[in-house]
Amino acid sequence: MANHKETCLSAAERVFDTRTVDTLTCYHREMVKMLMDSESFYSSPNNSQINTNERLENKIKSNTIENKAVKGSYGDILNNLNQQLMNNKPEIEPYFSHYNSPVMRLAKLGYLSALAYNADNVFNKHSPIQKQQEQKITHDLCKLIGFEPDKAFGHITTSHVFACYEILWALRNLKTLPMAIARHPKSRDLVADKKAFELFNMSITDILSISEQLYERDIFDDVSHLTCRGTGMTRTMHLGKLLVPIYRFEFWKKAMDILGLGYDNLIALPIDEEFKTDIAKTRHIVLRLIEQGEPILGIIGVLGSSTYGSIDKLKPLFELREECEKQHNNSFYIHIDASQLGYMKSLFLDENNSIIPYNILCDKLKQEAPLLELTSDIYDSFTQLSRADSVSFEPFQAGFFSLSYGDCLYKRCSIKPFSR
Numbered sequence: 463m464a465n466h467k468e469t470c471l472s473a474a475e476r477v478f479d480t481r482t483v484d485t486l487t488c489y490h491r492e493m494v495k496m497l498m499d500s501e502s503f504y505s506s507p508n509n510s511q512i513n514t515n516e517r518l519e520n521k522i523k524s525n526t527i528e529n530k531a532v533k534g535s536y537g538d539i540l541n542n543l544n545q546q547l548m549n550n551k552p553e554i555e556p557y558f559s560h561y562n563s564p565v566m567r568l569a570k571l572g573y574l575s576a577l578a579y580n581a582d583n584v585f586n587k588h589s590p591i592q593k594q595q596e597q598k599i600t601h602d603l604c605k606l607i608g609f610e611p612d613k614a615f616g617h618i619t620t621s622h623v624f625a626c627y628e629i630l631w632a633l634r635n636l637k638t639l640p641m642a643i644a645r646h647p648k649s650r651d652l653v654a655d656k657k658a659f660e661l662f663n664m665s666i667t668d669i670l671s672i673s674e675q676l677y678e679r680d681i682f683d684d685v686s687h688l689t690c691r692g693t694g695m696t697r698t699m700h701l702g703k704l705l706v707p708i709y710r711f712e713f714w715k716k717a718m719d720i721l722g723l724g725y726d727n728l729i730a731l732p733i734d735e736e737f738k739t740d741i742a743k744t745r746h747i748v749l750r751l752i753e754q755g756e757p758i759l760g761i762i763g764v765l766g767s768s769t770y771g772s773i774d775k776l777k778p779l780f781e782l783r784e785e786c787e788k789q790h791n792n793s794f795y796i797h798i799d800a801s802q803l804g805y806m807k808s809l810f811l812d813e814n815n816s817i818i819p820y821n822i823l824c825d826k827l828k829q830e831a832p833l834l835e836l837t838s839d840i841y842d843s844f845t846q847l848s849r850a851d852s853v854s855f856e857p858f859q860a861g862f863f864s865l866s867y868g869d870c871l872y873k874r875c876s877i878k879p880f881s882r
Contacts, residue, residue, distance in 0.1 A: 569863040603855060603871055605815055606807050608848025615878045616871035622801045622856035623713045625868035629852050630704075630717050632872070632881035633760055633795050635691055637701050639673060639880075640664050642688035648681050662702060662757035665793035666851055670876045682879070695722035702757025705729045705747065707739045709769045711799075714762070723759070731761075737770035739763070741778040748782060752792050760795035763850070765843065766802030773803065777842040780849045798847060801856035801868075810844050817845050848873075 600616035619625040640661040643649045652672050653661060676682040686692060690699055701723060706714050708730040718725040734740040751758055763774045779796065786792045812818050820841050827834050847853065852872045857863035
C-alpha cells in the first residue's frame with residue numbers, strides 16, 4: 463500500500479515544489495507592479511485612469527531608488543526566498559492536522575486581490591468596501607448560527623483569541639452593570655427588589671432590558687462610570703467563576719488575568735470517555751456553586767476541540783441554564799467556541815437556510831458520505847447553536863482560509879455598548 467504522504471500531497475507540500483517556487487517568483491514580480499500601480503492610482507489627482515504597463519516602466523526607470531529596489535535588493539530577496547522554499551518541506555499530516563489543511567483557491571484569490579488596498583475596516587469613509595464586506599460576512603454568519611441578523615451584532619477581529627478576549631471583556635462590563643445601577647440614586651429603584659447575590663446572577667436578558675431603561679432616563683453614561691469600566695475591578699465586584707473545559711486553550715487563563723478577573727476564578731470542567739465536557743459533572747459543579755452562594759460568570763462550550771475534535775453536548779447545557787433560572791433564580795452567560803467546526807453548520811441547512819430534519823439528513827449522508835455517522839447529540843449541538851449568547855469563529859481552522867482572523871458574534875445587538 464502506498465505511503466499516505468506520497469499519495470495524498472497536501473496544498474502545503476505542493477507549495478514547496480520547484481515549479482511552484484518559480485510561480486511564486488513570477489507572482490512576486492507582478493505583485494510589486496500591482497502595488498506600485500495602486501500607489502500611483504491613489505496619489506494621482508485623476509483617479510479615473512490607472513497607469514498602463516508602459517507608463518509604469520517609465521516611472522521605474524525615472525526613479526533611481528525604485529529602480530534599485532526592484533532590480534537590486536529585490537532580486538537578492540527572491541533568490542534567497544527560492545533557496546529557502548526549495549529546501550523546506552515540513553513534516554506534516556495535512557489531512558489530519560487542522561492547522562495544515564488545504565486552503566481554498568477562492569480564499570487565496572480574495573486575499574491576494576485585497577493586498578493592494580487599505581485593509582482598514584474601521585471607518586466607512588476610509589474603506590467603505592471593506593466595511594460593507596465585513597457587515598455582509600457577519601450577517602451571513604449570524605444566519606448560519608441561527609441568530610436574527612437584524613437583532614444580532616458581530617464583527618471581524620485580528621484573531622480568534624482576540625474575539626474571545628472581547629467577548630469576555632463585554633461580559634465583564636455587562637455583569638458589573640446591576641451593581642452600578644444599585645449605587646446610582648436615579649436608577650436604584652430599577653433593582654430595589656433584588657438582593658446583592660441576585661444582582662450578581664441576573665440573566666443577560668434582564669440586564670440588557672434594564673440598560674435600555676437607563677437610556678430612556680438619559681443616565682446610561684453616568685451609571686457606566688460606576689461599573690468596572692470607570693472604577694476598575696474593586697473587591698466588591700466579585701463576578702464569580704468562569705467554567706471552561708479542561709482541554710481549553712491557554713488564552714482563557716491569560717484573558718482572566720488581563721481583565722482583572724483573576725485566573726484562580728477559572729474552573730476546569732471534566733470530560734467524559736468521549737472527550738466531551740461531562741454534563742453530569744458540570745451540573746454538579748454548577749449546583750454546588752449556587753448552593754455556596756458563588757456567582758457564575760459564564761460557561762464556555764466547544765464545538766470541536768483542537769485536541770480531540772470532540773463536540774460538546776450543547777443542548778443539555780442550555781437546558782441546565784433554564785433549570786437554574788426557573789428553580790434557583792440564577793443565570794449565567796453561555797459562549798460557544800466554534801473556531802474548529804462552526805462552518806460545518808452549513809451541512810445542516812437547506813437552500814432556504816432552514817434546519818434539515820434529523821432523519822432526512824441521515825438519509826442524505828448515507829448516500830453522499832456512507833462512512834460518516836451522525837449521532838443525535840451532534841445534530842442537537844449544531845441545531846441548538848442559536849441558543850447561545852455569543853459564538854466565535856476562526857476561518858483558518860475548518861474554513862480553509864490561511865489567515866488567522868476571527869469573528870465574534872453576539873445574539874443581541876444591545877450588548878454593543880459594552881464591547882466598545
